[in-house]
Amino acid sequence: MTKVSLQPIVSNLNLPTVLKTTILPGDSTETLFVATQSGEIYYIRNGFIGNFLDIRPRILKLGASGGKYDERGLIGMAFHPKFQYNGLFYLHYSVTGTQGPGALSKPEAARQEPAVLPEFFKPNPCDPGTLNLKWIDREILYDHIDTVEEWILQPNGQPQKRRTLLNLRRPFFNHNGVNSLNFSPETGKLVLTTGDGGMGYDPFNLSQNDMEIAGKIIEIDVDKNTFINDSPVVTRFNELPAQIQETLAVMAKGVRNIPGISFQKFYNQYIKYVGIVGQDLAESIYSFVDYQALPVTQLIQASLMNSQADQEGLINFGWRGWEGAFPTSIINSCSANPALDEKVIAYYNDAIKTSVLRAQPLTSYFHQDPRPDKFGGTALTGVQAYMGHGIPDLTGSVVFTDIARNEGSQPPVRGVLAYTRVRANHKLSDFSVIETDYNFGSQSAFYVSLGTNLDQTKLYLGVYGSMNVNDSNQGTVFEILS
Numbered sequence: 001m002t003k004v005s006l007q008p009i010v011s012n013l014n015l016p017t018v019l020k021t022t023i024l025p026g027d028s029t030e031t032l033f034v035a036t037q038s039g040e041i042y043y044i045r046n047g048f049i050g051n052f053l054d055i056r057p058r059i060l061k062l063g064a065s066g067g068k069y070d071e072r073g074l075i076g077m078a079f080h081p082k083f084q085y086n087g088l089f090y091l092h093y094s095v096t097g098t099q100g101p102g103a104l105s106k107p108e109a110a111r112q113e114p115a116v117l118p119e120f121f122k123p124n125p126c127d128p129g130t131l132n133l134k135w136i137d138r139e140i141l142y143d144h145i146d147t148v149e150e151w152i153l154q155p156n157g158q159p160q161k162r163r164t165l166l167n168l169r170r171p172f173f174n175h176n177g178v179n180s181l182n183f184s185p186e187t188g189k190l191v192l193t194t195g196d197g198g199m200g201y202d203p204f205n206l207s208q209n210d211m212e213i214a215g216k217i218i219e220i221d222v223d224k225n226t227f228i229n230d231s232p233v234v235t236r237f238n239e240l241p242a243q244i245q246e247t248l249a250v251m252a253k254g255v256r257n258i259p260g261i262s263f264q265k266f267y268n269q270y271i272k273y274v275g276i277v278g279q280d281l282a283e284s285i286y287s288f289v290d291y292q293a294l295p296v297t298q299l300i301q302a303s304l305m306n307s308q309a310d311q312e313g314l315i316n317f318g319w320r321g322w323e324g325a326f327p328t329s330i331i332n333s334c335s336a337n338p339a340l341d342e343k344v345i346a347y348y349n350d351a352i353k354t355s356v357l358r359a360q361p362l363t364s365y366f367h368q369d370p371r372p373d374k375f376g377g378t379a380l381t382g383v384q385a386y387m388g389h390g391i392p393d394l395t396g397s398v399v400f401t402d403i404a405r406n407e408g409s410q411p412p413v414r415g416v417l418a419y420t421r422v423r424a425n426h427k428l429s430d431f432s433v434i435e436t437d438y439n440f441g442s443q444s445a446f447y448v449s450l451g452t453n454l455d456q457t458k459l460y461l462g463v464y465g466s467m468n469v470n471d472s473n474q475g476t477v478f479e480i481l482s
Contacts, residue, residue, distance in 0.1 A: 001373075001433070002391070002419070002432060002434045002435065003434070003435045003436070003437065004417070004436055004437070004480050004482060005436070005480075005481045005482070006438035006461060006478040006479075006480060006481075007478055007479045007481050008476050008477070008478055009032070009044060009477045010034065010042070010049050010476070010477050011475070011477075012473045012474075012476075013034065013036055013040075013042070013473065013476070013477065014037060014040060014472055014473060014475055015036055015037040015038070015073075015448055015474075015475050016034050016448065016449050016462035016464070016475045016477055017035055017036060017073070017074060017075055017179065017462070018033075018035040018074075018075075018076065018077045018178075019032070019451025019452075019460040019462055020032075020033050020035075020077065020078070020079065020451055021033065021451075021452075021453040021458075022084070022089075023084040023454075024043075024084065025087055025153065027084070030454060031045045032044045032477075033077070034477055035077040036073075037062065037070075037073035037469065038056055038062065038073060038074070039057075039058065039073065039074045040053075040055075040056065041053040041055075041077065044477075053151075053159045055074065055091070058093065058095065059073055059093055059095075059096055060072055060073070060094040060097070060098055060099060061096070062469040064099055068467070068468035068469060068470060069467050069469065070173060071173060071174040071175065071176055072176060073093060073469075074092075075093065075094075075176055075178045075179070075180050076090070076092030076093070076148070076177065076178075076179065076180035076181035076192070077091055077181060078181035078182055078183055078190060079183075080183065081183050081188060086152075087152045087154070088151070088152055088162070088222070089150075089151050089152075089153065090148065090150055090151070090165070090181050090190055091148070091149050091181070092146060092177075092180045092192070093146065093147060094145070094176070095144070095145045095146070095167075098144045098145040100141070100142045100143050101141060102141065102143045102171065102172055102173070102199075103138075103141045103142055103172060103197075103199075103204070104172075104199065104203065120199060120200040121199045121200050121201055121203045122201060123201050123203070123330065123347065125344055125345070125347075125348065130203075131349075133203045133204055134204060135204040135235070138169060138171075138235055139169075141171075142169045142170060143170055143171060143172045143173050143198075144173065145168065145169055145170065145233055146168045147166065147167050148166040148181070148192060148220075149162075149163070149164050149165060150165060150222060163226075163227050163228075164228070165190075165231075166192070166231070166234075166240075166244070167231050167232065167233040167234065168194070168214075168234065169233050169235045170197055170198075171198065171206075171214070171235075172197055172198035172199040173198060174257070175195030175198035175199075175256065175257040176195055177192075177194045177195045177258050177259075177260070178449070179193075179259050179260035179451075180192060180193050180194060180258075180260060182262075182263075184219070185263050185265070185270065186263065186270045189220060189221050189222070189249075190219070190221075190222050191218070191219055191261055192218045192219075192220060193217050193218075193255070193260055193261055193274070194213065194215070194216060194218070194255070194258075195214070195215065195257035195258055196214050196215035196255060196256050196257065196319065196320070197215070201279065201320060201346060201347075202215065202256065202319060202320040205320055205350065207254050207256065207320055208320065208353075210253070210299050210302075210303065210309070211237055211238055211299070211300075211303055212235065212236055212237075213235060213236065213237060215253060215254065215255045216250050216252065216255060217250070217253075217255065217258075217261065217274070218248055218250055218251065219248070219249045219251050219293050221247045221248075221249075222247075224246065226243045226244060226246075226247055228241055228243070228244060231244070237296045237299060237300060238300045240296075245297050245300065246296075248296040249293035249294055249295045249296060250293060250294045250296065250299065251291055251293045251314075252274070252314065252315035252316065252317060253315075253316055253317070254316045254317035254319045254320075254322075254358060255317055255319060256276050256277055256279065256320070256323075257276070257277040258275065258276060258277065259275050259277070259382050259383060259449075259450075260275075260382070260383065261274050262274075262383055262385045263385070264385030264398070264456070265387075269289055270289065271289055271385070271422060272287065272288050272289070272291070273285060273287050273362075273383050273385060273398045274286045274287075275380040275382075275383035275400060276319065276324070276380070277379050278323050278367070278379075278380075279328060280323070280330075280331050280367065281324070281329065281366065282323055282324040282326060282364040282366050283324075283364065283365050283367075283377050283379065283380040283402065284317075284323075284364045284380075285362050285363050285364075285380075285383055285398065285400060286315075286317060286359050286360075286361055286362055287362040287398070288315055291315050292312060292313025292314060293314075294309055294314050311357075316354060316357045316359060317358060317359055318358030320346075320350055321349075321350030321353065321354045321355070322354060322355075322358055325360060325364060327345045327346075327351040328347055328350075328351065329344060329345055329346060330343070330344045330346045331343050332344060360428070361428065362422060362428070362429050363420040363428065363429045363430065363431045365431055367406055368406070374431075374433065375406075375407070375416050375418075375433055376405060376406035377405075377406055377416065378402055378405070378406045379403045380400060380401070380403075381401045381415075381447060381449060381450065382399075382449050382450025382451070383399075384398070384400075384450050384451065384452045384456070385397075385399075385452070385456050386399050386419075386456055386457075386459055387455065387456040387457060388456065388458060388459075389457075390457065390458075390481065390482055391459075391480070391481070391482040392482070394419055397419040397420065397421045398421070399418070399434070399480075400417075400418055400419065400420075400450070401416065401418075401449075401450045402416040402418070402447065403415055403447055404416075412442055412443060413444040413445065414440070414444075414445050415446055415447025415448075415463065416433065417434040417461070418431050418432060418434055419431065419432060438478070443465050444465050444466060445464075446463065446464045446465070446467060447462070447463055448464045449461070449462030458479060459479070459480040460477055460478065461478045461479075461480055462475065462476075463476050463478065
């Protein structure tokens, strides 16, 4: 059993969604940055914590959707690989004042205050109407707008917004991705990881639709210095101005929800790790080396000609037909025997269509697992390659976090750390739990984020004491040590 220590770096934060290091202009050593869901960005060096940027006034009011849990806010932050020289960094957040009624509301609900979220969606295989829903009246029926922006750290030390890269209308409050902006060391491009829009079971099948921005991993060429005044708010690639389309390529589709992407260098190639948050059954981690990103201009051209672009080399994670290695199922209680559940394939046709095309997980872990050395998971919140030697058991592995053990135990809640490795024969890998020595006492400890430094020799863990976004200052960032 691998054991680690958690050493607190900073406490009393709001929920820490992104943990990253970079080298500041005029500096030579790395500084740790922490972005919170509510919109504060802090830097930490030599035990000192400073304010880097506070965009709380730009962020939509969290918790306003009728629940105390929220997946909106500041959810992505990335520093340009040449940040030390050009001062460029990127933010992804939910924009203030954009709260809508949600995509499954009736139009009259758009005029209600506050907006009412429908119950979580569940398809019914016996009712085809629930299997072929369309997102209509998108300009009215949406939950909020997310924006992806480029900022610059000016010579006077003040950050300033430089341009908008994308404005995305999102159907529901959840599945927007988290740690959603990362630079690829392989291509130098900004990688945006965006979830399917939420509400459970991807009601509109956005993740498999080539024109939809939702449910994709997208490369953005930020070196194409495209400035658009009043960048339009869109949901589909073909609604974007041509000069923005030309900066985008799709790396992967079939994404449910995703806590970012991690790149691990082995010899002269990069292994990409992606975690996909599950529906009812399994959380899955994927790895791939080769892929062929599809330029958005090609996808649009194929759509105009009613054909499909050549998708050889495009990664497809299989959602909504597949949840990890399993056809997406609806779990019903078995009326004859209350102790048993019956599983019905929710989207049989979707599962068949994507059965051969999809990537297979590197490993999956389950929401219920009776094995003594495993755990029942709730939701994957971070996936990071670790190349350091400080924790020898983990060297060369991929470490992941789950927000909370799902073992029917009494509070307080505890998150989970675990790890897995790519096997030389590319077969499915098992995973191992990492024990921690930290005593959280009677306080809940949701593991909400996982970060690393530039050369992946350090690991950082973000922990929060509550899942109510209105409970403030319950966050702690730890360094994970041997």
